[in-house]
Amino acid sequence: MAYLCEMERHEIKRTDVNELGEFGLIDHLTEDATIKRNSTLKSIGDDAAVLINQDEVTLVSTDLLVEGIHFDLMYTPLKHLGYKAIVVNLSDICAMNAEPSQVTVSLAISNRFSVEALEELYEGIHLACRLYNVDLVGGDTTSVNKGMIISVTAIGQAKRDNVVYRSGAKVGDIICVTGDLGSAYLGLQILEREKQIYLSTPGVQPDLEELDHIVGRQLKPEARLDAIQYMAKEGLVPTSMIDISDGLASELFHICKQSNVGAYVEESKISIHPQAEEQAIAFGINPITCALNGGEDYELLFTVDPKDLEKVKYMPDVYLIGEIIPSKDGITLHTTSGNVHPLKSQGWNHFDPDTNEN
Amino acid sequence: MAYLCEMERHEIKRTDVNELGEFGLIDHLTEDATIKRNSTLKSIGDDAAVLINQDEVTLVSTDLLVEGIHFDLMYTPLKHLGYKAIVVNLSDICAMNAEPSQVTVSLAISNRFSVEALEELYEGIHLACRLYNVDLVGGDTTSVNKGMIISVTAIGQAKRDNVVYRSGAKVGDIICVTGDLGSAYLGLQILEREKQIYLSTPGVQPDLEELDHIVGRQLKPEARLDAIQYMAKEGLVPTSMIDISDGLASELFHICKQSNVGAYVEESKISIHPQAEEQAIAFGINPITCALNGGEDYELLFTVDPKDLEKVKYMPDVYLIGEIIPSKDGITLHTTSGNVHPLKSQGWNHFDPDTNEN
Numbered sequence: 001m002a003y004l005c006e007m008e009r010h011e012i013k014r015t016d017v018n019e020l021g022e023f024g025l026i027d028h029l030t031e032d033a034t035i036k037r038n039s040t041l042k043s044i045g046d047d048a049a050v051l052i053n054q055d056e057v058t059l060v061s062t063d064l065l066v067e068g069i070h071f072d073l074m075y076t077p078l079k080h081l082g083y084k085a086i087v088v089n090l091s092d093i094c095a096m097n098a099e100p101s102q103v104t105v106s107l108a109i110s111n112r113f114s115v116e117a118l119e120e121l122y123e124g125i126h127l128a129c130r131l132y133n134v135d136l137v138g139g140d141t142t143s144v145n146k147g148m149i150i151s152v153t154a155i156g157q158a159k160r161d162n163v164v165y166r167s168g169a170k171v172g173d174i175i176c177v178t179g180d181l182g183s184a185y186l187g188l189q190i191l192e193r194e195k196q197i198y199l200s201t202p203g204v205q206p207d208l209e210e211l212d213h214i215v216g217r218q219l220k221p222e223a224r225l226d227a228i229q230y231m232a233k234e235g236l237v238p239t240s241m242i243d244i245s246d247g248l249a250s251e252l253f254h255i256c257k258q259s260n261v262g263a264y265v266e267e268s269k270i271s272i273h274p275q276a277e278e279q280a281i282a283f284g285i286n287p288i289t290c291a292l293n294g295g296e297d298y299e300l301l302f303t304v305d306p307k308d309l310e311k312v313k314y315m316p317d318v319y320l321i322g323e324i325i326p327s328k329d330g331i332t333l334h335t336t337s338g339n340v341h342p343l344k345s346q347g348w349n350h351f352d353p354d355t356n357e358n
Numbered sequence: 359m360a361y362l363c364e365m366e367r368h369e370i371k372r373t374d375v376n377e378l379g380e381f382g383l384i385d386h387l388t389e390d391a392t393i394k395r396n397s398t399l400k401s402i403g404d405d406a407a408v409l410i411n412q413d414e415v416t417l418v419s420t421d422l423l424v425e426g427i428h429f430d431l432m433y434t435p436l437k438h439l440g441y442k443a444i445v446v447n448l449s450d451i452c453a454m455n456a457e458p459s460q461v462t463v464s465l466a467i468s469n470r471f472s473v474e475a476l477e478e479l480y481e482g483i484h485l486a487c488r489l490y491n492v493d494l495v496g497g498d499t500t501s502v503n504k505g506m507i508i509s510v511t512a513i514g515q516a517k518r519d520n521v522v523y524r525s526g527a528k529v530g531d532i533i534c535v536t537g538d539l540g541s542a543y544l545g546l547q548i549l550e551r552e553k554q555i556y557l558s559t560p561g562v563q564p565d566l567e568e569l570d571h572i573v574g575r576q577l578k579p580e581a582r583l584d585a586i587q588y589m590a591k592e593g594l595v596p597t598s599m600i601d602i603s604d605g606l607a608s609e610l611f612h613i614c615k616q617s618n619v620g621a622y623v624e625e626s627k628i629s630i631h632p633q634a635e636e637q638a639i640a641f642g643i644n645p646i647t648c649a650l651n652g653g654e655d656y657e658l659l660f661t662v663d664p665k666d667l668e669k670v671k672y673m674p675d676v677y678l679i680g681e682i683i684p685s686k687d688g689i690t691l692h693t694t695s696g697n698v699h700p701l702k703s704q705g706w707n708h709f710d711p712d713t714n715e716n
Contacts, residue, residue, distance in 0.1 A: 041415060045616070046524050047453035047601060048419035048514070053411035057399060061406035062462045062511055064498045095405035104420045106509055140422045144507065151464055151509035153420055156406065166404050243405060258403070 015115035017143075028115070029122045030136060037101050039157060040135040049137035051102060051155065057163060059100075059156040061092035067147035074198075075191040078117055080219045082124025085150045088245065090132055091223035091298045093156035095243035097164035099228065102137045103129065106151040108144040132225060162237060164302070169240040169259035173303040175322040176238075176312055178227045180271040181248055182287060185294025186279045187211070187218030213275045221298040227318070228300075236311045238302035247293040251301045252331060253345040262329045265322035265343065268336045292333075292343070373473035375501075383499050386473070387480045395459050397515060398493040407495035409460060413515040419450035420512070425505035432556075433549040436475055438577045439508075440482025446603065447512035448490055449581035449656045453601035454523075456516035457586065461487065462496040464509040471506065490583060520595060522660070527598040527617035531661035531682040534596075536585045537675055538629040539606055540645060543652025544637045545569070545576030571633045579656045585676070586658075594669045596660035605651040609659045610689060611703040620687045623680035623701065626694045650691070650701070 020028055030044050042050035051058070065071060065085050073081075086103055093100040105125055109118070129136050134154075194206050208215050224243075231237070240259055242251045248270070256263055272280075272287050280287040303324055304312050312318060322334075331343045375383055388402050400408035409416070423429060423443050431439075444461055451458040463483055467476070487494050492512075552564050566573050581601075589595070598617055600609045606628070614621055630638075630645050638645040661682055662670050670676060680692075689701045 041518070042521075042523065047450040047599075048417040048456075048512075050454070050521055051416040051418065052518070053414060053416055056411060058409040058411055058416050058513075059406040060409065060460070060462060060496060060511070060513060062464055062496055062498055062509070064464045064466050064500050064507075064509060066466050066500055066502050068503055069501055092405040096408070098406075102418070104418060104511065106420055106422045108422050108424050108507055138418060138420055140420055142422050142424055143427055144424050144505075145426055146504055147502075149422075149466055149502065149507050151420070151422060153418070153462065153511040154406070155416075155418065160399070160410070163400075163408055165400065241405075 013116050017109070017111065017113070017115055017118070020115060029118055030139070035135050036133050037135045039101055040137055043135060043137045044139070049102065049104070051137070053157065055157040056160040057158055059093050059096050059098045059158060059163070060153065061089055062151065062153040063089050063092070065150040065152075067149070072191075072195070074195050076219060078120040079124035079127070081150075082121040083128045084124075084219070084221055085152050086125055086128035086132070086134070087221055087223050088298060089152040089154035090128070090134065090225065091243040091245070093154050094223050094225050094228045095241050095300060096156065096158065097162055097228060097231070097238065097241060098156040098158035099225065100132060100134050100154050100156040100223075102135045102155040104138040104153045105136060106140040108142050108149040110144055110146050110148070113148065132223065164238050164241040165258070166240055166242050166255050167258040169255050169261050169303040169324045170305070171261055171324055171326055172306055173239050173324040174306060174309060174312065174320050175252075175263060175265065175324060176302050176304060177244070177248065177270070177299055177319050177321050178224045179297065179299040179317055180273040180276065181244065181297050181299060182280065182290030182294045183214040183217040183273050183276045184221060184296035184298075185290050186276045186283070187214035187216070188296070189283055190215055190279065191218060211275060211279070213273050214279060218296065221296060223298060224300045227315070230315060234311050234315070236304065236308055238304050241300060241302035244297045244299045244301055246295045248301060249292040249343050250345045252343065255301065255303065256327070256331050259324075260327050262325040262327050262331055263322055264325055264329075264332045264334060266334045269319055269321040271319050371474050375467070375469065375471070375473055375476070378473060383473070383476070387476055388494060388497070393493050394487075394491050395493045397459055398495055401493060401495045402497070407460065407462070409495070409513065411515065414518040415516055415521060417451050417454050417456045417514040417516060417521070418511065419447055421447050421450070421510055423508040423510075425507070430549075430553070431506075432553050434577060436478040437482035437485070440479040441486045441578055442482075443508045443510050444483055444486035444490070444492070445579055445581050446656060447510045448486075448492065448583065449601040449603070451512050451514035452581050452583050452586045453599050453658060454514065454516065454521055455586060455589070455596065455599060456514040456521060457583065458490060458492050458512050458514045458581075460493045460495045460513040462511045463494060464498040466500050466502040466507040468502055468504050468506070490581065522596050522599040523616070524598055524600050524613050525616040527613050527619050527661040527682045528663070529619055529682050529684055530664055531597050532664060532667060532670065532678050533610075533621060533623065533680040533682060534660050534662060534670055535602070535606065535628070535657055535677050535679050536582045537655065537657040538631040538634065539602065539655050539657060540638065540648030540652045541572040541575040541631050541634045542579060542654035542656075543648050544634045544641070545572035545574070546654070547641055548573055548637065549576060569633060569637070571631050572637060576654065579654060581656060582658045585673070588673060592669050592673070594662065594666055596662050599658060599660035602655045602657045602659055604653045606659060607650040607701050608703045610701065613659065613661065614685070614689050617682070618685050620683040620685050620689055621680055622683055622687075622690045622692060624692045627677055627679040629677050
């Protein structure tokens with residue numbers, strides 16, 4: 001398994017962060033942060049970044065990623081981790097129907113991490129910034145007793161009337177989802193399984209090539225900026241939108257709660273990748289459960305007015321999975337076997353009782 | 359010492375964070391976050407906050423505060439910690455000559471912290487937001503194996519021409535500082551000393567009333583928004599500015615490096631509070647060393663064009679401590695005894711080799 005033991009590679013050259021000091025470290029890690037956006041007037045190097053407001057509103061979203069809770073460095077290459085830390089925040093800006101423009105990245109790290117390890121993390125950060133045309137404009141670095149914590153704040157800009165909230169869904173709206181669901185969750189299950197095998201039989205490097213889709217969805221997710229850009233080009237403004245980080249069911253509950261509506265979803269319309277389907281069955285889980293409750297797909301769930309049906313029907317990689325109904329009719333799943341079940345929001349609980357300090 | 363053992367008080371009622379869950383917790387902690395700013399169009403509750411750009415530029419600054427590195431809960435009441443976490447970030451926005459308008463707060467906490475403890479932390483956060491007229495517009499909460507990490511991002515808005523960088527100081531400019539320096543550092547030394555006494559003789563609660571200034575400066579610093587507002591009213595725009603978080607010497611080095619100039623500072627002009635002077639001597643440290651190298655005063659260091667001398671001369675709580683000179687003449691301190699010393703930048707190194715994971 002090529003992903004395992006990535007950490008050991010850094011031991012070839014190991015520069016202690018103390019050799020650079022705090023200012024030296026952030027200078028070193030961000031020297032590749034070339035400015036791509038006209039809106040970035042002043043980036044790293046002062047008390048604050050300065051952004052020019054070309055559009056009417058500024059979007060701000062922030063996320064924490066904690067080692068042992070959100071990522072496991074046994075199978076997460078640092079470059080992938082840096083890439084993912086950026087992408088999951090850009091996904092939040094996309095979910096407002098806005099284009100992300102800047103990010104700040106703060107790091108708390110123990111001295112287990114060498115400068116070389118952090119360089120690899122920043123390689124991923126810089127790569128994501130480059131591919132999504134986003135500027136890295138600030139951050140903070142500090143030490144911590146144990147592990148690694150990454151705090152990313154993403155900023156975007158939009159015309160005020162184009163911003164899409166969770167609260168705008170109306171009865172009769174079509175429920176749409178980009179891409180396939182459940183893959184990231186199954187990718188995680190595979191990586192966890194292989195980690196256990198590796199721990200009991202060190203040296204075994206399993207071939208995960210035939211599972212590239214689901215493992216890739218877990219380790220290197222993408223934000224659906226392409227969908228946002230397509231909709232902008234087509235003049236399509238959804239009535240509500242959210243990104244799928246905690247599973248389709250949980251996100252649908254957010255939209256229904258904030259829009260004060262219900263929803264029905266057709267199981268048969270939800271896209272599940274063949275690899276995900278196969279692995280779900282191998283693990284003894286119903287594939288649809290993975291799609292509904294598995295997290296980290298970072299696809300977009302959105303609703304459109306029926307008048308926009310033609311525009312959304314031909315949108316690439318988009319699935320029309322159901323309809324918004326009155327609140328009193330609840331949130332239901334119409335299964336392929338013809339049954340109707342009330343949907344349950346499970347989501348992820350990051351306050352795992354296992355993370356016990358005492 | 360009223361500050362010690364604050365943690366124990368929370369044990370009277372202890373609600374586990376798991377009882378609320380992630381969404382419940384953030385809802386609960388932020389329900390007091392009333393919106394104060396016209397520029398806050400959408401606060402907490404969607405994928406991102408939405409801010410209206412009334413001014414030309416947006417300022418963004420971010421900081422991490424880590425338990426055991428930046429704060430010690432043995433003597434830091436959680437309410438004070440919440441207050442300070444906000445203030446130190448607002449200070450960065452002030453240092454750009456801008457008014458802070460929004461903050462996001464992310465928390466990583468171990469299950470050592472009850473809901474009641476977090477409520478107390480957020481009391482301080484909400485208090486700072488109220489006093490500085492700033493909106494809390496977002497954040498993230500997650501668990502971590504050990505301790506507490508607070509990540510704050512502060513946002514401000516300004517007219518583009520009013521933004522003041524570190525890089526604008528010119529030869530002949532007057533060097534100014536708000537307030538007194540060194541107090542926060544000495545307050546920390548007092549708290550550390552009392553912690554040791556408490557640990558060896560539990561139950562002893564020393565009376566720190568006569569040290570209220572220096573202890574208060576450490577536990578409850580303020581951002582100098584008053585100075586920014588005064589300058590705006592007087593039409594005074596500094597040529598360069600920075601907030602003093604790492605000590606006067608370190609900040610002066612930042613300004614000189616980025617402005618490509620030198621500086622001379624007169625020791626006698628630096629304001630040191632009588633409590634700080636007395637305690638420095640009691641600890642056997644030269645008071646000026648505390649003023650130059652002690653951190654966390656969060657005062658403003660700025661330079662003004664000589665044509666603005668009259669405006670700055672009558673500014674309350676501002677000290678004119680020296681002059682910008684050519685880069686080749688270095689950064690020097692003129693002591694009260696008539697000597698000239700090159701200044702050294704020591705600052706704080708948060709990558710303490712003692713924070714060893716291995």
